[in-house]
Amino acid sequence: MKQVGSNKESFSLKNRLQRGIRDLNKWTVFTVLILLFIAVPVITIFFKLFDGPGESWEHITNYLLIDYLKNSLYLSFLCTLITLFSGVFSAWIVTRFEFPLRTYLEWLLIIPLAIPGYIMAYAYAGFFDYGGIFSWLLSPLGIENLKLDMMNVVGLSFVLGISLFPYVYVSARAFFLTQALNLLEASRLLGVSETKSFFKLVFPLARPAIVAGLVLVLMEVLNDYGAAEYYGVNTFTTGIFRSWFSLEEPETAIYLSALLLSIVFVLIILEKYQRRKMQYTTPKSGKTSIDHRIKLSYPKQIVLCVLVSLPVILGFVIPVIQLVQWAVRTFNEVFNKDLLWLSLQSFGIAFVAACFTVLFALLLLYFSKWNKIYSVQSASKLGVLGYAIPGAVVAIGVMVPTLSLDKSFIEWGWASKFIINGTLIALVYAYVVRFLAVAYQPLESSSLKVNSSIPDSSKILGMGNFKTFFKIEFPLLKAGMLSAFILVFIDILKELPLTLILKPYHINTLAVNAYGYASDEMVMHASIPSLFIILTALIPVIVLNKLLLKNG
Amino acid sequence: MKRISLLLTIFTLFVGCKNETKSTSASEVQELNVYTHRHYDSDKQLFEMFEKQSGIKVNVINSKADELIQKMVLEGEQSPADVLITVDAGRLHMAKEKGLLQPVSDKKIIDSIIPSNLIDKDYNWVALTKRARVLVYAKDRVDPTSLTTYENLVLPEWEGKLLFRSSSNIYNQSLMASIVANDGEETAKKWAVGMVENQARKPKGNDRDQIKAVAAGEGDIAVVNTYYIGKMLNSNDRTELEAADRVAVFFPNQNDRGTHINVSGIGVAKHAPNIEAANQFVNFLLSEEAQEVFALSNYEYPVNSNVEKSEVLKSWGDFKEDALHLNKLGELNKKAVILFDEAGWK
Numbered sequence: 001m002k003q004v005g006s007n008k009e010s011f012s013l014k015n016r017l018q019r020g021i022r023d024l025n026k027w028t029v030f031t032v033l034i035l036l037f038i039a040v041p042v043i044t045i046f047f048k049l050f051d052g053p054g055e056s057w058e059h060i061t062n063y064l065l066i067d068y069l070k071n072s073l074y075l076s077f078l079c080t081l082i083t084l085f086s087g088v089f090s091a092w093i094v095t096r097f098e099f100p101l102r103t104y105l106e107w108l109l110i111i112p113l114a115i116p117g118y119i120m121a122y123a124y125a126g127f128f129d130y131g132g133i134f135s136w137l138l139s140p141l142g143i144e145n146l147k148l149d150m151m152n153v154v155g156l157s158f159v160l161g162i163s164l165f166p167y168v169y170v171s172a173r174a175f176f177l178t179q180a181l182n183l184l185e186a187s188r189l190l191g192v193s194e195t196k197s198f199f200k201l202v203f204p205l206a207r208p209a210i211v212a213g214l215v216l217v218l219m220e221v222l223n224d225y226g227a228a229e230y231y232g233v234n235t236f237t238t239g240i241f242r243s244w245f246s247l248e249e250p251e252t253a254i255y256l257s258a259l260l261l262s263i264v265f266v267l268i269i270l271e272k273y274q275r276r277k278m279q280y281t282t283p284k285s286g287k288t289s290i291d292h293r294i295k296l297s298y299p300k301q302i303v304l305c306v307l308v309s310l311p312v313i314l315g316f317v318i319p320v321i322q323l324v325q326w327a328v329r330t331f332n333e334v335f336n337k338d339l340l341w342l343s344l345q346s347f348g349i350a351f352v353a354a355c356f357t358v359l360f361a362l363l364l365l366y367f368s369k370w371n372k373i374y375s376v377q378s379a380s381k382l383g384v385l386g387y388a389i390p391g392a393v394v395a396i397g398v399m400v401p402t403l404s405l406d407k408s409f410i411e412w413g414w415a416s417k418f419i420i421n422g423t424l425i426a427l428v429y430a431y432v433v434r435f436l437a438v439a440y441q442p443l444e445s446s447s448l449k450v451n452s453s454i455p456d457s458s459k460i461l462g463m464g465n466f467k468t469f470f471k472i473e474f475p476l477l478k479a480g481m482l483s484a485f486i487l488v489f490i491d492i493l494k495e496l497p498l499t500l501i502l503k504p505y506h507i508n509t510l511a512v513n514a515y516g517y518a519s520d521e522m523v524m525h526a527s528i529p530s531l532f533i534i535l536t537a538l539i540p541v542i543v544l545n546k547l548l549l550k551n552g
Numbered sequence: 553m554k555r556i557s558l559l560l561t562i563f564t565l566f567v568g569c570k571n572e573t574k575s576t577s578a579s580e581v582q583e584l585n586v587y588t589h590r591h592y593d594s595d596k597q598l599f600e601m602f603e604k605q606s607g608i609k610v611n612v613i614n615s616k617a618d619e620l621i622q623k624m625v626l627e628g629e630q631s632p633a634d635v636l637i638t639v640d641a642g643r644l645h646m647a648k649e650k651g652l653l654q655p656v657s658d659k660k661i662i663d664s665i666i667p668s669n670l671i672d673k674d675y676n677w678v679a680l681t682k683r684a685r686v687l688v689y690a691k692d693r694v695d696p697t698s699l700t701t702y703e704n705l706v707l708p709e710w711e712g713k714l715l716f717r718s719s720s721n722i723y724n725q726s727l728m729a730s731i732v733a734n735d736g737e738e739t740a741k742k743w744a745v746g747m748v749e750n751q752a753r754k755p756k757g758n759d760r761d762q763i764k765a766v767a768a769g770e771g772d773i774a775v776v777n778t779y780y781i782g783k784m785l786n787s788n789d790r791t792e793l794e795a796a797d798r799v800a801v802f803f804p805n806q807n808d809r810g811t812h813i814n815v816s817g818i819g820v821a822k823h824a825p826n827i828e829a830a831n832q833f834v835n836f837l838l839s840e841e842a843q844e845v846f847a848l849s850n851y852e853y854p855v856n857s858n859v860e861k862s863e864v865l866k867s868w869g870d871f872k873e874d875a876l877h878l879n880k881l882g883e884l885n886k887k888a889v890i891l892f893d894e895a896g897w898k
Contacts, residue, residue: 056890063893125757130768131791147768151756232718232756234898242720245618246889248646329788392619399626407630418630501619505585505611516591516614521758521780524789 041397054249082161087168112315114537118226168213175209384437391497446480645882677819706746744895767795782851
């Protein structure tokens with residue numbers, strides 16, 4: 001909020017408080033309520049910072065922490081490079097140019113996300129292992145029994161990067177699809193080359209969208225456990241689980257998670273602070289979507305096609321080939337009709353939970369926008385932190401408050417047994433807490449594009465916040481909402497630790513089924529449920545992608 | 553789209569509610585809630601056998617033992633868990649320390665079936681199956697007569713030849729705990745340092761990967777659990793079969809304390825709502841018919857000595873087990889991890 005008056009006035013605490021009270025409106029109250037609802041588990045964990053770590057803290061700082069931090073930083077850096085490169089360029093080429101197979105590649109680029117990270121890690125290790133498909137491909141060349149070692153930091157960065165770049169792709173593409181083409185036309189008329197206008201104009205403009213995707217990638221990278229453990233790379237999350245599982249101190253694990261939370265929170269606030277200096281809105285007139293793509297000469301089209309296929313081949317085709325090879329071998333043992341029922345259950349749960357997640361993200365985003373107190377707006381960022389901590393820790397964060405509620409219900413005689421825990425309520429709630437960020441980031445970046453003058457004029461003309469939202473902002477947000485939904489859906493479909501701990505007895509998901517095999521080193525047997533996850537994820541991706549293009 | 557989503561929402565709510573009503577009306581039907589870290593197909597078979605035999609419905613929550621323990625702690629007195637099954641004694645010990653378990657009721661029956669070092673001193677848990685942590689060596693490069701004990705792996709002749717997985721792995725932690733118990737802390741730490749000095753590569757991958765690496769020549773000796781070799785020998789993957797064929801099993805420490813074994817085990821939850829069913833279940837899992845399923849389908853050693861081992865295990869012959877009481881492994885687990893870190897075993 002812009003402040004009027006002298007510096008002295010605007011910075012004294014008393015004035016700040018007074019302004020706070022003056023600016024307080026019902027949206028502030030709603031924002032705080034929603035935030036509390038979503039952030040209770042995160043806050044629960046956050047407050048553990050004050051409890052301090054357990055007694056093995058010194059041991060951890062002496063022997064482990066530096067190594068873990070170093071690995072995490074290196075991993076984050078490499079993943080940033082990989083995801084930016086594959087995500088942004090493929091999004092740009094797909095929206096800007098016409099080439100063969102473009103319509104298929106457009107949605108195939110989202111699919112790598114559907115392969116759980118640890119399955120991708122197993123698939124790649126298997127692909128390049130002794131006697132794997134890679135060495136079989138090379139055997140005609142006279143190279144026998146070759147192994148490309150994937151199990152190190154670089155390999156891990158590659159595996160995570162190639163499975164997570166769709167976050168960047170999706171949000172960058174949603175931006176490119178709806179972003180002002182006339183700016184680009186103008187730059188072309190002025191004789192600026194396509195490459196130059198990309199780097200000078202489009203890339204800086206797309207920054208919020210790209211950063212939004214990148215934040216998701218980094219949070220996911222930071223909390224990955226399965227892939228890192230298998231590849232023997234010790235990251236910060238390894239530290240969390242080592243203090244929990246091996247050093248038998250859940251309190252130290254939670255303390256480390258809280259530490260991780262604070263770091264991510266500071267990063268998000270910093271990014272937002274920097275972005276505040278810039279205005280990102282669409283121009284008031286002119287075409288906003290790209291309806292004609294540039295057609296280059298045929299050989300160049302082929303080059304583009306190959307370029308864009310590359311992330312699809314690495315992130316989808318190769319792992320799927322490996323999974324299919326394993327699936328054929330284990331078909332008789334693993335395949336049965338139950339898998340179809342499992343797929344249906346997984347689909348249903350993911351669908352409902354994704355709906356709730358997108359809804360809460362929207363509520364949080366707009367309530368905090370309509371509220372006039374800046375600090376509450378910043379605080380609303382707390383809601384997205386659930387994504388930065390490992391699912392198993394979120395599960396604890398969810399269980400602490402909900403169990404105390406459950407126990408009170410029993411005490412008050414309202415219930416005879418737990419009604420939140422052990423039912424779908426706790427599970428869906430946990431999904432919302434964990435994946436809010438995944439919905440929030442694309443929504444926020446697409447809401448930034450809505451020129452604030454339109455809703456502002458609507459409000460000046462006497463329309464309420466809600467009416468303005470449904471009449472003006474909602475239609476403009478559709479692309480962002482669909483992207484958000486796809487991402488959350490896929491994420492829930494493959495989610496594991498939360499589901500394991502909080503799921504009701506009678507519910508089972510494909511991810512749980514796959515994990516059962518993988519955790520017992522029966523990686524091959526996990527391939528069939530993994531392929532089912534991918535198939536189930538394909539349905540909404542294809543359907544929603546069509547909708548996205550229609551609305552674009 | 554909206555209609556589809558509405559239908560789906562209703563469908564899911566229906567599924568959710570259906571299950572709810574099922575579990576509430578089921579109060580007359582006896583139930584048993586199992587929290588387990590084991591997720592083998594053989595276990596599903598056992599649950600079904602128990603259901604048929606007793607008419608008690610088995611509900612299963614599958615997760616890592618530590619997460620299950622944390623869940624039980626948070627749930628407190630209202631916890632629905634009846635039994636806790638883990639894949640190592642250390643976790644059961646931890647659950648006991650946190651006051652989450654209670655003694656089994658049929659102590660005499662259990663005493664008659666299982667050796668006493670496989671039962672908690674206060675009968676809070678019992679072992680179900682055993683796995684031996686053995687050495688696997690390359691047949692063409694290692695003379696088995698040069699192998700003796702775990703302790704001798706640190707000899708200079710094995711420099712750059714050893715393969716083992718991360719110290720986060722519970723089986724390595726149990727092995728380390730057994731060495732601490734047998735040789736003392738100082739020696740154990742020196743042993744870990746020596747192992748790291750002799751490693752062929754940084755610890756990574758799982759037990760199967762270590763075996764494959766021995767077969768491929770990355771190292772000569774790997775430290776692995778028996779039942780993974782059993783599984784590889786019966787794998788439907790040609791590469792795994794070939795790899796398993798190139799290696800052989802060696803049981804270390806046969807001339808002194810015996811080869812280290814770790815177990816999977818079960819305990820009855822302190823606040824179990826269905827105590828009788830829980831004890832019935834424990835007895836069932838120790839019975840000969842259940843132990844046969846464990847032995848035949850999962851290449852684990854049955855704890856019930858009346859039950860025959862699987863063919864693969866028989867082919868490796870009998871061996872002397874380390875008779876160290878499993879309670880010790882639990883008590884020393886944390887110590888073992890700390891020593892691993894100090895020794896730089898990643």
